[in-house]
Amino acid sequence: MLAALLLTARVLFAQPVVVPLAVPIEGAPFAATLAGLDSQQNLKWKVGNKLRVMPAAELIRWGSWRDVETGPQILLATGGVLRADVLKLEANQLIIGDAADLGGLLWDESSLPIEAVAGILWQPPADTLTRDRLRAKLLQLPPGDDQLLLIGGETLSGTLLEVPLAGRFVDNTRPIALLGEVFQLQTPRAEKPLIVAANKVLAIRLGAATVSQPGARQAFARIGFRDGSLVVAKSIVTRGESTHVQLPGGGQLVANNAFGDGTADWFWQQVSLLQPLSERVEYVSDLQPLGYKHLPFLSGQWQYGTDQNVLGGQLRTRDQVFAKGLGMFPASRLAYALEGKYRRLQGSLAIDAHARLKGSVVLRVLLENDQGVWSAGYESPVIRGEEAPVEFSLDVRQAQRMALLVDFAERGDECDYANWLDLRLIK
Numbered sequence: 001m002l003a004a005l006l007l008t009a010r011v012l013f014a015q016p017v018v019v020p021l022a023v024p025i026e027g028a029p030f031a032a033t034l035a036g037l038d039s040q041q042n043l044k045w046k047v048g049n050k051l052r053v054m055p056a057a058e059l060i061r062w063g064s065w066r067d068v069e070t071g072p073q074i075l076l077a078t079g080g081v082l083r084a085d086v087l088k089l090e091a092n093q094l095i096i097g098d099a100a101d102l103g104g105l106l107w108d109e110s111s112l113p114i115e116a117v118a119g120i121l122w123q124p125p126a127d128t129l130t131r132d133r134l135r136a137k138l139l140q141l142p143p144g145d146d147q148l149l150l151i152g153g154e155t156l157s158g159t160l161l162e163v164p165l166a167g168r169f170v171d172n173t174r175p176i177a178l179l180g181e182v183f184q185l186q187t188p189r190a191e192k193p194l195i196v197a198a199n200k201v202l203a204i205r206l207g208a209a210t211v212s213q214p215g216a217r218q219a220f221a222r223i224g225f226r227d228g229s230l231v232v233a234k235s236i237v238t239r240g241e242s243t244h245v246q247l248p249g250g251g252q253l254v255a256n257n258a259f260g261d262g263t264a265d266w267f268w269q270q271v272s273l274l275q276p277l278s279e280r281v282e283y284v285s286d287l288q289p290l291g292y293k294h295l296p297f298l299s300g301q302w303q304y305g306t307d308q309n310v311l312g313g314q315l316r317t318r319d320q321v322f323a324k325g326l327g328m329f330p331a332s333r334l335a336y337a338l339e340g341k342y343r344r345l346q347g348s349l350a351i352d353a354h355a356r357l358k359g360s361v362v363l364r365v366l367l368e369n370d371q372g373v374w375s376a377g378y379e380s381p382v383i384r385g386e387e388a389p390v391e392f393s394l395d396v397r398q399a400q401r402m403a404l405l406v407d408f409a410e411r412g413d414e415c416d417y418a419n420w421l422d423l424r425l426i427k
Contacts, residue, residue, distance in 0.1 A: 020034075020062055020063040020064065020272075021062070022045065022061075023059070023060040023062070024054065025059070025278070025280055025426060030047060031047070032062070033045065034271055034274060035051070036268050038053075040055075041055065041056045042055055043055070043059060043274075056220065056221060056274075056276040057276060059274070059278075060276075060281065060346075060422070062273070062275075063272050063273045063274060064272060064320035065230055065272055065273035066228070066272075066321055067131075067228050067230070068227070068228030069124055069128075069131065071122055071124040072085065072120055072121060072122050073124055073228075074086070074112070074117060074120055075118040075119045075120065075121065076112075076232070077116050077118045077209045077210055078116075078219075078232040078249075079139065079232065079307075080229070080230045080232050081135075081229060081230050082096060082107060082253070083105070083227045083228040083229050084096040084097060084105055085097060085098060085099040085166055085167065086120060086163050086166065087099060087109065087165070087166045087169050088163070088169040089160065092114055093113055093251075094112045094114060094206075095112075095169070097110060098167070098256075099166035100167075101167060105227065106227045107253055107255060108242065108256030109167070110254045111252075112247070112253075113250045113251045114206060115249065116209070116250060116251045117206050117209055118139050119139075119205040119206055120203060120204040120206075121138075121202075122202060122204060123199075123201070123202055125202075128313065128314075128316065129311060129312075129313045132308075132313030133313060134149075135314075136308065143207055143210065145157040145158055145207045146158060146160035146204070146205060146206055146208075147205040148201055149201070149202045150201060150202060151200055151202050152200075156187065158185045159186045160183065160184070161184040161185065161193055162182075162184040162193075163183055164182060164183065164198050181198035181199070183195070183196045183198060183201060210249075218248045219232045219233060220233050220234055220235055220236070220277065221233055221275060222273070222274075222277065223245075223271060223275075224272050225271060225272060225273075226270050226271075226272045227270070230273070231247065231253065232277075233247065234248045238267070241256070242254050242257060255270070279427075281425070281426060281427070282424065282425045283324045283325075283422070283423065283425075284326065284336065284347075284424065284425060285306050285307050285325060285423065287337075289334050289336055290337055290401065292333070293332065294331070294332040294333075297408065297412060299329070299414075302332065304326060305326065307326075308327055309354065310327040310328065310417050310418075311327075311352070311354055313354065315327060315352065315421055316353035317352075317353055317388075317421070318386055322421045324424075325347070325419055325422055327418070328418050328420070329417065330407050330413050330418070331405075331406065331408065333404065335402070335404075336401065336403075336404075337401055338396060338399045338400060338425070339400055340370065340397070340400060341425075342396050342425040343397050343426050344397075345378075345393070345394045345396045345402070345424070345426075346393045346394070346422075346423075347420050347421055347422050347423035347424060348391050348421040349380050349390045349418070349419070349421070350387070350388075350418075350419050350421060351383055351385040351416070352417035352418075353386070354415075355385040355415035355416070356385055356386060359384065359385040359415040359417060360382055360385070360408075360409035360410040360411065361382070361383050361408065362379065362381075362382055362408075363404070363420070364376065364404075365377040365379075365402060365403070365405070366405065367396060367402050368399060368400050368401040368402070369398050369399065377394050378392055382409045396425070404420065
């Protein structure tokens with residue numbers, strides 16, 4: 001019996017090792033372990049027992065990324081997020097890192113320009129859609145006053161003077177009123193700063209942030225990490241036991257190898273997603289559509305989502321989150337001008353994770369040639385909730401315009417939250 005129990009335990013705990021897929025611009029995907037990056041931006045892969053090298057600009061994507069619900073989470077103006085402690089707010093910078101200084105967090109003490117920080121999810125909602133909508137709200141607010149969004153729904157505006165001090169910045173000699181975890185906000189009509197208990201704060205919007213999406217010339221890649229961080233990096237440099245991630249527009253993050261093996265391998269082992277920004281790849285969500293049309297059925301009028309699902313949240317599948325893509329609801333159509341500039345249209349098709357087991361759609365691509373004649377380019381199988389994404393690739397070399405269509409499949413339009421994931425045009 002003991003032998004049987006031991007055998008059962010081995011079966012239960014012996015989880016298969018899943019090697020992530022690398023998807024190149026040209027050629028078939030291959031399973032590989034990311035081993036590093038050289039000074040010429042060539043990626044090094046471990047493929048079985050062999051080492052493979054390829055330019056980063058030739059890669060579409062490697063691995064996957066999933067966010068976390070724990071906080072604080074620092075929202076970057078480029079759309080990324082950092083899972084780190086907020087240590088101190090200064091006039092021109094926000095200092096983040098590991099308050100306990102025990103190596104429990106990926107990021108060591110780092111300074112970020114205020115303009116690079118869109119906000120902070122101080123107490124992120126556990127529900128993914130609520131958290132996504134709050135994140136989108138902070139990123140969409142125009143520059144202006146700082147704002148404290150409170151748990152009860154109230155918003156306080158003014159100039160944020162101080163956040164709760166943490167780590168080496170804690171000053172035990174301060175007045176008793178300021179020793180606890182409090183925010184200080186200078187409101188326009190008050191003589192003294194308003195003191196707000198940290199446990200009442202849901203999120204912070206920093207009004208100096210300039211939200212922007214850097215292109216291939218300003219940044220190297222979008223990088224996701226196992227701790228839930230996601231950054232757009234300009235460059236990555238290893239110095240001794242630490243790795244420095246330079247951000248577009250200024251500021252850098254320091255990943256400290258406090259308990260690693262003293263090599264750069266430690267940093268790359270924390271990476272779960274690598275999505276280089278290549279001039280050969282243009283994401284459809286970055287293009288201005290020619291027009292949008294939706295014919296309501298039972299659920300009323302729906303707008304499409306740009307790098308969002310139709311619910312206003314991030315593009316999600318059961319086990320990962322996508323930064324780029326489109327969300328659409330049946331029956332709808334989006335049209336774009338191609339002007340014969342591209343070779344292929346590629347992407348993945350799925351029902352958003354918020355539909356769970358519900359939802360079923362058929363997605364189509366129509367193409368118009370230089371004679372003004374439209375024809376069917378692609379039609380998907382029925383896409384259902386919680387099924388694995390369906391990959392597709394379509395030749396668009398002769399296309400002047402294209403239309404993306406989402407149609408009903410089964411059970412009317414119930415939870416038909418269709419996602420075009422990583423939808424891209426290859427030059």
